[in-house]
Amino acid sequence: MRVPRRALAALLVLAAVPATASCTAAHGADDPRPAGAGPAALAPYGRILPAPVSAHAAGPGYAFGPGTVVRTGTTDDEEVRKVGELLAEQLRGPSGLPVPVVDGAEGDGIRLRIDEGTEGAGAEGYRLESGPDGVTLTARTPAGLFHAGQTLRQLLPVSGPGTVPGGTVTDAPRFAYRGAMVDVARHFFTVEQVKRYVDQLAQYKVNTLHLHLTDDQGWRLAIDSWPKLAQYGGGSEVGGGPGGYWTKDQYRDLVAYAGERYVDVVPEIDMPGHVNAAQASYAELNCDGKARERYTGIKVGFSSLCVGKERTYEFIDQVLGELAELTPGPYLHIGGDEAHSTPAADYAAFMDRAQEAVAKHGKTVIAWHQLATAHPAPGAVLQYWGHDRTAAPEKAAVAAAAKAGHPLILSPADRLYLDMKYDATTKPGLAWAGFVPVRRAYDWDPGTYLAGVPESEILGVEAPLWTETIATRPDLEYMAFPRVLGLAELGWSPPAARDWTAYSRRLAAQAPRLDSQDVNYHRAPDVPWR
Ligand code: IFG
Secondary structure, three states: OOOOHHHHHHHHHHHHOOOOOOOOOOOOOOOOOOOOOOOOOOOHHHOOOOOOOEEEEOOOOEEEOOOOOEEOEOOOOHHHHHHHHHHHHHHHHHHOOOOOEEOEOOOOEEEEEEOOOOOOOOOOOEEEEEEOOEEEEEEOOHHHHHHHHHHHHHHOOOOOOEEEOOEEEEEOOOOOEEEEEEEOOOOOOOHHHHHHHHHHHHHOOOOEEEEEOEEOOEEOEOOOOOOHHHHOOOOOOHHHOOOOOEOHHHHHHHHHHHHHOOOEEEEEEEEOOOOHHHHHHOHHHOOOOOOOOOOOOOOOOOOOOOOOOHHHHHHHHHHHHHHHHOOOOOEEEEEOOOOOOOOHHHHHHHHHHHHHHHHHOOOEEEEEHHHHHOOOOOOOEEEEOOOOOOOHHHHHHHHHHHHOOOOEEEOOHHHHOOOEOOOOOOOOOEOOOOOOOHHHHHOOOOOOOOOOOOHHHEEEEEEEEOOOOOOOHHHHHHHHOOHHHHHHHHHHOOHHHOOHHHHHHHHHOOHHHHHHOOOOOOOOOOOOOO
16 A cells, blocks of 8 residues: 555654654654653754644755845736845845746746635734755735745844754744733834844734833933923933934834834823823923922822813823824823822813823723723733732622723733843842742733633733943843743744743754844843853
């Protein structure tokens, strides 16, 4: 009886994989060392991060070399062509090869295809098939093709030409919202510095950048109707440095750059607390009619907009209106945290009107979870930043809000706050939520994290990076990497792939790539770096 070729090929692959490993995690398929001999090099399909739904090495691969072209197919879909151009650009750099982009779907090379029928791909997933004549990336959407391209990058050597091993990856994300936040208010960062973070995040399929634009220490985005907010309120920062701000054109440029990498920008104007920079810029925003001094310390909770003044609501309406025009994505974040100087009843009344303003400008609210103590508007999303020591009633109020139809973004401070020190030796960072080593940031399950909150009520996860103590790109990268790769896995990979030992090996295998990109990551002792 002749064994069909495909079945034989499948048998060969399975035979090569240790009995314990499933096809999903085909890492170690050709592991040359006896089990337990320490972390040997992972096979290419076994070191994709975030771990895909399924990856199978099989058959001969594709020689990526001087003749390689990217084919964006016959579709006249301009967006597909842009994905192809960006992928080609991302491949040219490390390989030094020309990698031209050509029309015409047929022929050798890297082929990008939109196929509505791509099994199980959803809005962001894809299929990748590699064989002797090339690599075919198939997805239902351009976003899926972009993500397929990021996986392809990891199947190639970090630099130079190489072979994409033969095989297939089928993949789709677990959560829709996979975010990272940068606080540009405590310390100012330039658009170029944030673009670099976007490049690194998009490489690991993170799809949301939350920008904390305003706080007590700085207002970082120009607002036409209130020009002194940025001109004066942006003129300092924690520690008394010069601060800075982004013009609208600079902000538009960042939003477009992120969008090309399928990263949505969620801008945050924190209110009614965390508003000293605004109240230093305009006396009329203070109940006593006196402008505040600019603040360069790191205390929180001392400022509050004047809830009883109508001018306050004109202010937030005009600011949110201008921000909505700059925001292609669905969300505006209105903060709502640490309003310790706003009486509870005033806070609720204020947040009612702030949420009306967001809806009036056609956007959906995201707010820190304290909004659950007031009246979250229909569809408002709550961002939970509690931790293991958060009181049970507070957790219960968040769970109740989730049950009442408010999706949650999980940002546990003692898991995902990237400004938390790794350990006592970490120079930058804070420690109010405890130390967060790499394993602690990864080794938890968002699907079961909050009692009474099923996975269906979890929109996703986000890792905030607050910058009270972080003022430079090297420090930002040191705190964010490698922990933000854990965020990427938690947000994307199937629950079955969540295993610290396996993940730590995938993470270690990213070191050559991070080194080649000059990322200043923390070589944490709990990761088996080579
Ligand atoms: N909590 C404050 C942040 C920042 C943070 C530093 C939130 C929502 C502590 N609010 O986190 O402004 O100061 O770790």
